[in-house]
Every structure is written in structure tokens, then in C-alpha cells.
Amino acid sequence: MKGSLVIVGFFVLGCLAGIWNWIPYNLEGSSLSKYILYLLMFCVGITLGNDKTLIAQLRSLNLRLILLPVMTIAGTLTGSLVVSILIHYSWSESMAVGSGFAYYSLSSIFISELKGIELGTIALLCNVMREIFALLFIPVIYRWFGPLAAISVGGATTFDTTLPIITRCAGKEYAVVSIYHGCVLDFSVPVLVTLFCSI
Amino acid sequence: MLTIFAVIAGGIILGRILSNRNLKYLPRIITFIIWALLLLLGIEVGSNPEVIKGIGTLGLTAFLIFLFSVAGSIIASWLLWCIIRRTSPIKKSV
Numbered sequence: 016m017k018g019s020l021v022i023v024g025f026f027v028l029g030c031l032a033g034i035w036n037w038i039p040y041n042l043e044g045s046s047l048s049k050y051i052l053y054l055l056m057f058c059v060g061i062t063l064g065n066d067k068t069l070i071a072q073l074r075s076l077n078l079r080l081i082l083l084p085v086m087t088i089a090g091t092l093t094g095s096l097v098v099s100i101l102i103h104y105s106w107s108e109s110m111a112v113g114s115g116f117a118y119y120s121l122s123s124i125f126i127s128e129l130k131g132i133e134l135g136t137i138a139l140l141c142n143v144m145r146e147i148f149a150l151l152f153i154p155v156i157y158r159w160f161g162p163l164a165a166i167s168v169g170g171a172t173t174f175d176t177t178l179p180i181i182t183r184c185a186g187k188e189y190a191v192v193s194i195y196h197g198c199v200l201d202f203s204v205p206v207l208v209t210l211f212c213s214i
Numbered sequence: 215m216l217t218i219f220a221v222i223a224g225g226i227i228l229g230r231i232l233s234n235r236n237l238k239y240l241p242r243i244i245t246f247i248i249w250a251l252l253l254l255l256g257i258e259v260g261s262n263p264e265v266i267k268g269i270g271t272l273g274l275t276a277f278l279i280f281l282f283s284v285a286g287s288i289i290a291s292w293l294l295w296c297i298i299r300r301t302s303p304i305k306k307s308v
Contacts, residue, residue: 026256030260051250062229062244064225136268
């Protein structure tokens with residue numbers, strides 16, 4: 016928990032730095048965060064490759080776990096369909112936002128272009144919230160609802176930013192499910208977002 | 215997407231090569247990288263005036279969609295977990 020709070024602290028610090036223009040140059044459209052993400056993936060790869068017991072753990076994995084991304088998509092879309100009763104946006108707009116699966120950069124760009132900056136901003140906020148929630152609460156979700164829910168919450172980020180946290184609390188045997196889950200959701204983001212924006 | 219796969223694969227191969235070494239410092243490096251990424255995300259959000267201006271009203275809508283979609287995915291994946299655990303017990307990993 017302390018570690019996650021430090022993470023959020025860095026996010027807040029970044030927000031303040033952005034608001035008060037502490038950074039002399041414009042980061043928007045820069046690929047700096049992309050390269051840092053690659054570095055993170057590389058380090059995660061090293062930890063996976065360095066673990067000799069991983070392949071044995073992989074073999075013992077339940078094949079029905081392949082269904083996990085389907086459950087994440089179905090659950091997320093049902094939730095965003097239900098909530099459209101409470102908000103001033105249509106069900107398809109709400110589902111387009113939900114289809115970001117915490118992949119805020121891609122979904123907000125897509126939605127801004129297809130539906131305007133307002134819904135695009137909602138998509139950014141909603142999916143940033145999902146990622147921060149995942150970073151903070153994956154250990155709690157794991158304890159209450161099991162390892163699959165802990166992965167499902169992370170959405171498309173279980174492939175990168177939340178992977179280390181999932182591996183730490185659910186064990187390395189779930190790293191493969193987590194990566195697979197994140198990959199499937201990563202691909203589904205552009206497909207589902209454009210689908211719901213065109214309805 | 216393909217680049218990310220290549221990067222992970224490269225990491226795994228390097229991890230294999232270094233499998234006799236003790237890589238105790240790596241989790242710490244990973245933590246630092248996550249901090250850097252979140253700092254950058256914050257800067258991006260903070261330096262976007264559209265987002266900061268409408269953060270109240272848009273934020274509430276975003277929060278509701280976030281709340282329901284996360285709840286939905288937790289329920290759905292928890293159901294799958296219950297089914298899997300009942301039909302074929304997985305070793306309990308604490």
C-alpha cells in the first residue's frame with residue numbers, strides 16, 4: 016500500500032508540475048514515456064527470463080484462464096452500459112469510454128477525434144482512474160476476489176505498468192496470464208472504441 | 215505493439231543468459247521506472263488546460279463510468295475464478 020501511495024504521489028507531483036509549467040518544454044506528442052515504457056518492459060522481461068521455474072508453472076496453468084479477457088470485456092461493457100442511465104451521455108458513448116480498459120492514451124485520442132474533446136477528456140480521466148485504482152488496489156482485490164479479478168481490474172495495463180504488481184502479489188505463475196490478458200485487451204481497445212463511437 | 219513484443223522477448227533472452235547471476239537490484243529499478251512513468255502521465259494531464267478546467271463535471275462522469283466498469287469486470291472475473299476453482303482445484307498461492 017505504501018508503495019502504491021508513492022506512485023500516486025508521483026502522479027500528483029506530475030500534475031502540479033504540468034499545471035504550473037515547471038517543465039520548460041512540451042511533453043505532449045513526445046515519445047519519452049514510450050521509451051521509458053519499453054525500458055520497463057525490458058526489465059520485466061529480464062525478471063521473467065531469469066526465473067527458471069517459470070516454464071513448469073506455465074504448464075500447470077488452467078486452460079480455462081484463456082477466457083479471462085472475455086470476462087473482463089463483458090464485465091466492463093455491462094458496467095458501462097448500466098451506468099449510462101445515470102449520466103448525460105448515450106449508452107454507446109459510455110461504452111466507448113469503458114472500452115479504454117485503462118489504456119488512457121490511445122482511447123482518449125481515438126474518442127477525442129471521433130466524438131470531440133469533451134468525451135475524450137472523460138475517457139482520459141476514466142481510464143487514468145482505472146489505472147491508478149489498479150496500481151493502488153490490486154493487492155486488496157487479490158485478497159478479496161482472487162488472482163483473476165486482480166488481473167481483470169488492470170485492463171490493458173496488465174501487459175506493462177501493473178504487471179510487476181500483479182506478479183508480486185499473485186505470484187509469477189500469473190505473469191503469463193497477465194501478459195496474455197493485457198495483449199488481448201490492448202488489441203480490443205481500438206476495435207471496440209471505434210465500434211461504439213460509430214453507433 | 216510488435217516493438218513491445220520484441221522488447222519483452224529481448225528482456226527474456228537476456229534474463230536467460232544472466233540466469234546464473236543474482237538480479238536483486240532489478241525490482242528496485244522497475245519501481246523507479248514506474249515512478250517516472252506516472253510522473254510523466256501527471257505532467258501530461260496537468261499541462262492540458264482542457265482537462266484541468268473541466269475536471270469537476272467531466273471528472274464525476276468519468277468516475278461513474280470507471281466505478282461501474284471496474285465493478286463489472288471484478289464480478290465477471292470473480293465468477294470465472296469461482297468456476298475454475300470449483301471444477302479443478304488450483305494450488306493455493308498465498
